[in-house]
Amino acid sequence: MEARIPKRTLVEGLSILERIIPSRSSNPILTYLPIELTPQSLVLRGTNGEVDIEVKLPAETQGLGQVLIPAHTFVQIVRSVPGEMVELLSGGGERLELRSGTFNTQLATTSPDGYPALDFTVPRAERISAAKLAQAITRVRYAASNEEYRAIFRGVQLEMSPAGLRAVASDGFRLARYDLPMQLQARKLVIPARSADEIVRVFKDAPGEVALAVGEGTLTLAGEAVRMSVKLMEGEFPDYTRVIPQSFVLEATLPAEALRESLKRVAVLSDRNNHRVNLLFSDGRLDIDAEGDYGRGREELRVDSSGGPQLMVAYNARYLIDALAPIEGAVRIKLSGPTSPSLVQAVEDEGYLAVVVPLRV
């Protein structure tokens, strides 16, 4: 069998796979890359046990078949070849020949026996914009937990319903939620946060739609050139809606970026353990200050505010900075009191909502 493919196309395809293919594994065959020749395309696959990916690349091919070659060695070679085209030739023996320009290599292959069967079929799929799905996950991902405690919070929950797609993440101290209006069949699933990162990486710049299908403990996403299957977590989030405050004593609106930058500066001086910053909201004005071993930082910002005369609330600066990160333009902060949860909303994007719990005074 023979294939001819532009170096650039092959490098792009490999860059989607190389992050998930392990360079060492207790099951060494997973460090190999299966290359399958089909009429007019090369199909590359890889898995890390949690996430499976398949990439289909247009190529000139002669003959059909599959070879397994050492994945990371192949990636290194393809990136460095001198020619614009890469030719792959296999006579069915134990070597795959790669030619490009003046360079020529014979790569050791291994038997495909023992490589896991990867399934990317999507029966009864629902379709959704690839970029929007990636965006919804990205907006909430930061709030997922890194702790072993309450393992379910180490995932991102996707809630599909006739009202739309909702992505939620929380670590018990904060919560982020993103709504994308559309019509979907009702179901809930939780994706491990690291696998959610892979979905974002693969689909954030992908054109068109992906087909979504939920199988037994897996979610399969099929895009135009890339198909992906991720293992789901068992269970679902405990009821988080009760931590979202409903009544407020003060609301303030200001540019999110100005607040974020100011918090970063002031937080340099904050206590290194709790990153505490104090926010004093008063009529048309927000004073931010922090104090730690190395001194004190202070800054004032103008805000549009309504509600009570003034209110002091303390936050972990990192949590508030994280909650502001997905917001472009203005942020609206709604306070329900100095010790009860605050709401952070994007004025120009109604889909985004975050909850941050203040530090105790």
Add this chain to the structure above:
Amino acid sequence: MEARIPKRTLVEGLSILERIIPSRSSNPILTYLPIELTPQSLVLRGTNGEVDIEVKLPAETQGLGQVLIPAHTFVQIVRSVPGEMVELLSGGGERLELRSGTFNTQLATTSPDGYPALDFTVPRAERISAAKLAQAITRVRYAASNEEYRAIFRGVQLEMSPAGLRAVASDGFRLARYDLPMQLQARKLVIPARSADEIVRVFKDAPGEVALAVGEGTLTLAGEAVRMSVKLMEGEFPDYTRVIPQSFVLEATLPAEALRESLKRVAVLSDRNNHRVNLLFSDGRLDIDAEGDYGRGREELRVDSSGGPQLMVAYNARYLIDALAPIEGAVRIKLSGPTSPSLVQAVEDEGYLAVVVPLRV
């Protein structure tokens, strides 16, 4: 005392110092930054015990004096301040006030007692272009040893003489030498490789000349805005001139970059322990190949050659790639035999010379 300085000037000055000021130290005062106000300048200093640096920055000042503030906190704050100017104010108390735009901070200071006296005086100095000195060190630095064994090889030797400045580095398996013609007083000194890196970092883009002065176990380098003092190593290199071959059986000339890129590609397949690549020189042609667990790589290049009909030499690919790195344009490789040292020279820069010992066949 009071000072006013553009944020940009202060950030540039701090970026020269921040790499050497430790963020933790068994002597905590070294984590502080001494700021001295002199008429029309701020003088900043720092030391890691091996390298001392002083930076003089133009500023509007009122009053004289010195304060010590936590260095890395200060750097973080100055980088993030919102204004174009930074104002520093000290009433002699325990706080230094920093103002910039709407931001305001009170930084804790500490007593300058116990901060080491740093000496940058340069009596009877010799002058040399800052950029050229940095260049000479850069060209040879790669060949210095990382091993504990034969500690002197962990330094870069500078040999000054009426013929010029010579920089030399070696790890016993390879050697790099760079000559800069100029007239200097005869002396030899060895700079620890890491301190040599700091000299390069600080002076490679510096305008004008530096004054060099050798004191008791130290080399002081005084540039226009930056002065630096580095501890020297004791002793000098064993006689290395005897490993530089004098007679040759074959010479080949080719573009250094093409050879470098080709070696990188072929070496991907080489044995992971010795990175062995075989070079077969024949009339007008060089064949490079390597073989390891994952297969075999091969490439041919055209060369201008003279000497014996053909010769096979094996190298550690990394050593040869390193030796080629400083060369722009063409490289001339002079072989003294399949197992005796090879010479690598830059055709367009007579100052550079490297010796690489072949691997045993």
